[in-house]
Amino acid sequence: MAGFVLIHGSWHGGWCFDKVTALLEARGHTVIAPTLPGMGGTAQELAAVTLAGWGDFAAQHCADLRKQLGLDVPVVLAGHSRGGLVVSTAAEAHPDAMDALVYICAMMLPAGVSRAEFKEMEGPNPAFDAIILKVADGAGTEIDTTGDAGAVFAQLSPSDDVAAILPRLLTEPHGPRSEKIAVTPERWGALPRTYVACTEDRTIPIASQQRMIAMSPGAQVVTLPADHSPYLSMPEALADALEAAAGSLA
Secondary structure: OOEEEEEEEOOOHHHHHHHHHHHHHHHOEEEEEOOOOOOOOHHHHHHHHOHHHHHHHHHHHHHHHHHHHHHOEEEEEEEEEOOHHHHHHHHHHHHHHHEEEEEEEEEOOOOOOOOHHHHHHHHHOOHHHHEEEEEHHHHHHEEEEOOHHHHHOOOOOOHHHHHHHHHOOOOOOOHHHHHEEEEEEOOHHHEEEEEEOOOOOOOOOOHHHHHHHHHHOOOOEEOOOOOOOHHOHHHHHHHHOOOOHHHOOO
């Protein structure tokens, strides 16, 4: 038995993990999949979001889960896509709140690098860039769901699932992508890490994922032939990877 806190990526909410949550709960685990504060908010609310605030929010859920389950039950903090920035920030600030980290085709950046800077390292991704719209005077971004968003995010996922999720996408606070990651070997680096690499990802291509794995060595790598939404395209395999990350702590 383990506890999991699942942090969603950009424009999504905790609901994107519904299938994985159900699978893990059926196996006897406890899962929290919150929606980050500020998502879909007003211009003022979007502008107020910081990585530190999101990190504290995620870590508090981990601490609450630890209190609920007891010290003998491992707590795993996992993040998808941009959620990796939140995972790293939470682990650095509150490493005692969780026992292991999982990055799901996520931003696992080294100290001193921001998401925006890594985007420059990656180079152009025309299909992805074409669906992003700036809103709220630059405080947020939205996804143009009339375009090819489904093909960018979830081309291998069941079409019914994709059709259900696209209308639920939220306005994303823009500020955190420009904040440099602050992690140290003594805090974030002391926690076991798993990276779930998705080879068919069209949002964060596998070459970018492999680059991050090389830039922050030490993670156990699990490779899935999944798109950027493995919680839809391969939910059982993703649940297996999360469970294995918890099981490795025994």
